[in-house]
Each structure stands twice: as structure tokens, then as C-alpha cells.
Amino acid sequence: NGHPVLQTPHFDQMASKSLQLNRFYAQxxxxxxxxxxxxxxxxxxxxxxxxxxxxxxxxxxxxxxxLASAGYxxxxxxxxxxGPVRTPSPVNPGSSGFDHWLSAPNFFDNNxxxxxxxxxxxxxxxxxxxxxxxxxxxxRGQADSPRPFLAVVWFGSPHxxxxxAERFRKMYSDQPSGMRxxxxxxxxxxxxxxxxxxxxxxxxxxxxxLLWYTSDNGGLKKESTGGxxxxxxxxxxxxxxxxxxxxxxxxxxxxxxxxxxxTTDIYPTLLDLLGxxxxxxxxxxxxxxxxxxxxxxxxxPQPIGFWNYPTPGHPTPxxxxxxxxxxxxxxxxxxxxxxxxQKPWKIRKKRSTDSFKGHAAWLHWPWKLHRKENKGGxxxxxxxxxKDPNEQNDVTGTRAKRVRSMKAExxxxxxxxxxxxxxxxxx
Numbered sequence: 001n002g003h004p005v006l007q008t009p010h011f012d013q014m015a016s017k018s019l020q021l022n023r024f025y026a027q028x029x030x031x032x033x034x035x036x037x038x039x040x041x042x043x044x045x046x047x048x049x050x051x052x053x054x055x056x057x058x059x060x061x062x063x064x065x066x067l068a069s070a071g072y073x074x075x076x077x078x079x080x081x082x083g084p085v086r087t088p089s090p091v092n093p094g095s096s097g098f099d100h101w102l103s104a105p106n107f108f109d110n111n112x113x114x115x116x117x118x119x120x121x122x123x124x125x126x127x128x129x130x131x132x133x134x135x136x137x138x139x140r141g142q143a144d145s146p147r148p149f150l151a152v153v154w155f156g157s158p159h160x161x162x163x164x165a166e167r168f169r170k171m172y173s174d175q176p177s178g179m180r181x182x183x184x185x186x187x188x189x190x191x192x193x194x195x196x197x198x199x200x201x202x203x204x205x206x207x208x209x210l211l212w213y214t215s216d217n218g219g220l221k222k223e224s225t226g227g228x229x230x231x232x233x234x235x236x237x238x239x240x241x242x243x244x245x246x247x248x249x250x251x252x253x254x255x256x257x258x259x260x261x262x263t264t265d266i267y268p269t270l271l272d273l274l275g276x277x278x279x280x281x282x283x284x285x286x287x288x289x290x291x292x293x294x295x296x297x298x299x300x301p302q303p304i305g306f307w308n309y310p311t312p313g314h315p316t317p318x319x320x321x322x323x324x325x326x327x328x329x330x331x332x333x334x335x336x337x338x339x340x341x342q343k344p345w346k347i348r349k350k351r352s353t354d355s356f357k358g359h360a361a362w363l364h365w366p367w368k369l370h371r372k373e374n375k376g377g378x379x380x381x382x383x384x385x386x387k388d389p390n391e392q393n394d395v396t397g398t399r400a401k402r403v404r405s406m407k408a409e410x411x412x413x414x415x416x417x418x419x420x421x422x423x424x425x426x427x
Contacts, residue, residue, distance in 0.1 A: 019255045026215060032054050033049045033054065035082055037264045048421060053081070074098045078102075119329065120322055133195070158186050208249050217239070219237065226239070305413045305414070358372075381396060
């Protein structure tokens with residue numbers, strides 16, 4: 001994206017051969033909810049994954065379960081952050097549809113302790129490369145198999161406290177000390193993506209392997225945000241993220257699209273590509289982007305709803321939890337199933353379907369309506385993102401009709417989300 005300092009040769013090359021989505025969004029401004037949206041195609045508030053450290057619900061249908069129903073072998077590698085990564089948790093990667101997994105309960109740094117299907121293992125190396133090498137080991141095992149594969153590869157970087165491998169940190173020795181590890185972690189991730197792409201080519205399966213790259217939230221540092229605000233906020237800086245889709249046998253060369261997309265679109269897109277229909281599928285918020293892949297989508301068929309519900313996050317520090325698990329294993333200690341992770345989220349109280357706390361937004365391109373509700377009432381802001389991508393010029397005073405219609409649509413969607421959360425659909 002033209003950053004004057006960052007060195008990302010592998011992302012740059014991938015972009016030159018990919019469909020580049022210039023208006024792509026994380027479904028939430030923090031990690032766990034967005035990851036839940038990728039898994040389910042649903043807004044995470046529908047299943048109570050409100051903030052970082054919240055879990056999936058065991059009842060959710062995941063993309064791994066959906067593709068497994070079509071004969072896929074599935075693997076998860078890297079940061080999970082949707083529940084514990086030990087057995088017998090009902091929301092670990094294995095319980096969520098993955099046949100193979102080497103995962104962490106949260107972000108992780110270099111030389112991490114990870115969970116291989118519930119057993120702690122010490123790994124060595126730069127964190128992103130450790131993740132990719134685990135994924136490639138899985139992919140190699142499937143390359144000659146008659147069964148296709150799904151590999152979900154979620155890096156722990158970049159995440160504070162930033163600790164880049166020395167080789168990447170040295171690349172930024174002319175930068176302020178506080179930025180060297182930040183930039184170095186991103187370049188480390190870039191090299192890992194390069195290794196992944198190289199591995200697919202070595203196996204000669206790259207032509208028919210769809211590789212979808214994106215992020216789980218906007219940047220925490222202003223140097224890496226997509227607009228106003230940052231991680232944790234519903235403004236563009238907290239939500240707008242890079243996205244590339246490389247599929248050489250089906251997408252020829254470089255193409256760019258300004259059609260808005262969101263992480264909840266990944267699930268319905270993959271199911272549409274494979275002709276999968278899941279029995280008992282709960283309501284989806286994402287749409288299939290297959291027409292976009294084929295070059296036939298000029299505008300998004302429905303708006304995108306965002307909603308940051310005011311709920312505390314749950315600490316799940318990998319750097320503490322995983323070494324403790326490894327130590328307990330070596331000592332032969334019998335552990336409580338919940339010792340190293342929170343229990344799955346369950347409905348303990350009904351949420352209001354008339355009052356919608358927190359900061360929400362309704363994106364009906366090019367318009368984005370913000371709705372902020374707190375004890376003082378409801379405040380609205382309206383921006384034309386095409387003319388005002390940094391959301392500086394609030395035009396609610398001159399677009400009363402549009403504000404009314406978008407507010408009604410947003411609140412109808414919020415009501416539907418809360419009814420779904422309260423398990424009232426069909427009641």
C-alpha cells in the first residue's frame with residue numbers, strides 16, 4: 001500500500017498477482033469477534049463473542065465443519081483466541097471442526113509453546129514462520145491425497161509487546177527504537193507468507209489453491225490504520241484492513257475492487273464455491289463474493305452492520321498459559337479441563353431488543369451511519385466515505401431523510417441480532 005518504510009516484498013508480489021480488495025473490513029475492531037465471524041459467516045454478537053478473549057458457542061456451525069461435510073481435511077495453525085486450546089474443551093479447534101491443529105489461546109511471540117491437538121509442544125523460530133511451517137507440513141501431507149484441504153493460518157503478529165526476530169529488526173535500524181520491532185514483526189509475517197506461497201508452488205498445487213489474506217482488526221498504531229481511529233473503534237481505522245485473494249488458475253493477474261467486503265463474507269463465499277448447504281444453518285450476515293471473484297459484482301447486494309457491544313474482554317495470555325500447561329504435562333499432573341481457558345459463552349440474561357448499547361455503524365456504500373448509545377442517549381453521525389474517507393465531515397444535518405432510513409435499517413438489524421442471541425428466532 002505504498003508505505004515509505006515497511007519492507008513487504010512478498011505481499012507486494014502477491015498483490016501484483018491477486019484480486020486486491022480495497023474496501024475490505026474486519027467484522028469487529030478487535031480480534032476474537034472477527035475470528036468468530038470468519039468461522040461462522042455471522043456477526044459475533046449473535047453468539048455472544050463480544051470482545052477479545054470471548055469464545056465461540058459449541059452450537060455454531062463453523063467453516064471447518066461445513067467443508068468437512070464436503071470431504072475436506074481441515075487444519076488450524078497459529079492464534080485461535082476463540083476458546084481454550086486444550087482438550088476436552090467444546091470450543092477448542094478440534095471441537096470446532098479441525099482435524100489437525102497447532103494452536104495458541106492468544107497471540108504468541110518467537111519460540112512459542114503451542115498446543116498440538118491438546119498437547120503442549122515447544123517450538124523454535126520466528127513466530128510467523130513457525131506458524132507457516134506447521135501449515136506446510138499439513139499441506140504436504142494432503143497434496144497427493146484425493147481429499148482437498150482447508151488450512152486456516154492465523155499469525156500471532158503483529159501484536160504488542162512487539163518482539164521481532166533480530167534479522168527483521170535490523171532491517172529498520174534507522175527507525176525510532178519503538179518502531180523497529182513493530183515493523184520487523186510485519187516483515188517477518190511477510191516472509192512467512194512468501195514461504196507459504198513458495199511451498200504451494202513447490203507442491204505444484206498453487207493454481208487451484210485459493211489463498212485469502214486479511215486481518216482481524218485495524219491497526220493499533222496510527223501508522224497502520226485505514227482511516228480515522230484505530231483498533232478497538234468502529235471508525236475506519238479500527239475496521240478497514242488489507243485483503244488479497246490469490247487463485248492463479250481462476251483469477252488472472254492483478255485486479256482491484258472497491259466493492260465493500262467483510263470477514264463474514266468468507267464463510268458464505270467458500271460454501272457457494274463448493275455448493276455446500278448446511279442443515280440448520282442459522283442466519284448469516286455475510287454474502288457470497290463469488291460474483292466478485294468472477295468479475296461480475298459491481299456493488300454489494302446488502303449493507304454491512306458493525307456493532308461494538310460494551311463488554312469487558314477476557315485475558316488469555318499464551319505466554320503464561322502454554323508454559324504452565326507444558327510444565328504440568330512434564331510433571332504428569334492431572335489438570336482440570338478449564339484450568340487454562342474460559343468456559344464457552346452461555347446466555348445468562350436476555351439482552352434488550354429495544355435498546356442497543358455501544359457503538360454501531362451501518363455501511364451502505366458510500367454512506368456510513370454511526371449510532372452511539374450510552375446513558376446519555378443516542379448520537380448519530382453520517383459520513384460519505386467516497387468523498388470523506390477519514391470520516392471528518394458529519395453530514396447528519398443536511399441528510400435527514402437518509403439518516404432516518406439508515407437508522408431504521410441499522411436498528412432493525414440490531415434487533416434481529418439480539419433476538420438471535422436470545423435464541424428467539426422462530427419463537
